[in-house]
Amino acid sequence: MFKTPRFFLVRILMKCVFFAVSIFLCSWKKDNTPHCKFKFESFKSLGKIPEPSDIVYDKDSKHFFIVSDHGILFECDLSGKIIRRASEEGMDFEGVEVTDSFVYVSDEKPRKVYKFRKNDLSLVRTYNMTWGGASNKAFESITYNVTKKCFILVSQAPVVIIEYNDDFKEIDRHSFDGARDMSGSRWYNGDMYLLSNLDETIFKCDPITYAIKEYYKIDVLNPEGIAFDADGNVSVTSDDLRRIYFFKKIPTIKQ
Template sequence: MKNLFLFLILAMFCANLYAKEKTIAKIPEASGIVYSKKSNTLFVVNDEGTIYELSLKGKIKREKKLGDYDLEGITLDEKKNILLLANEEDDEIIFLNKKDFSIIKKIKIKDTYKGVKVLKRGKNGIEGITLYKNKIYVSNQSNKPYPKEDSSVVVILDNKSNKKLKIKDIIDHGYKDIAGLCFYNDFLYLVSDDANLLIKYDINSKKVVKEYKLSKKYAQEGITFDKKGNLYIADDKGKILKLKLDE
């Protein structure tokens, strides 16, 4: 009876959390999302090589087919008005002009770190991407623990090279299938599609601060927060979701 009571309390908590979910837009195979404070809009990419700009209510303001790219993540350099897109197929980052969506350059990532080939082209590849203090953070979608080849880590890239981006460091977070990344209030947030978890990570102490359980009905591929702390999820099933976390 006691276990049943605890189960009911937990179920009520989860229901309340999911009740705050709202679908604001439908984007086919949405795979990455980022919020811009300057324009107060969302930028979304999908697996078919298209980029969208949305209002916070989900209205499509712009869209453009960039090419035959498998776009899996997007982030933003607000100071330079440049969008950075993760192209999984070639393990490269596409730099895009925020104003007109024109391609500025494409730079591949060096795949080794301390002798380990952490990035390996094939079934898996780069997924989430975010920018923090002029360093690019990219997740490798994998189920293998580090230091195996093609391991599930976040690689930290030096954002200075115009030839190949070198892996300067890694975050061995211990989770599988990290599909999305973003920074909010100086914490790194990761989303595990495999475990349906949103993970709050302190990069200074190198520790997980908190886990948030997400609904199994999600196919979460990208995450971002707006200035009010609302969470937006790019769902590969074709939706953009808005949630409010229970802290």
């Protein structure tokens, strides 16, 4: 029997469908990582901060430092009210970390880290970083990994955790495939916490290997920053909603 080109094309299409179904079935993985839902208690508007991204708690002043996508660093009280702002502005502030005397800010698009003096928010130094990925998918967060005594910057997508020394020279990098993207990070009490925007999830990770220990699903649209206060209560900023969400302590999952 004569077989037309269409006959062969249909056969190829059927094989492709079979292949697609096989991939589909193989992608169904059982999730053995301990996890639970983590509900927020309340939220406050950050209406005067345009597109708030990261947030960090300063144990000395008992204030938050919050950065905006518009390249502005704010100091706010615990209700999110602005106390002061840095006069030096950048392009696209996405990450903030505070140490004893300094505030570090990552500027995503130009790939820079700014070091501000905490007492007067004056700019002390600028570090130039490198990241070849998409302009708007670079370093969304910065935190100090106390366990390994290094700074880490986390790229949004693909997710790569890059470790730096105090002069922001690269030490090491770790790929992370547990989430589709990453928008926040914070070391707290011996663990590394990573926050995914697309997956709306907080990951509790080993601070040495960054392997996921547990994760917590949160009902916050577009979460971009995570902070822990002196008592361990969690705060999460939402960029799109211009809000700060208040949670209790990270829940304990019964194994």
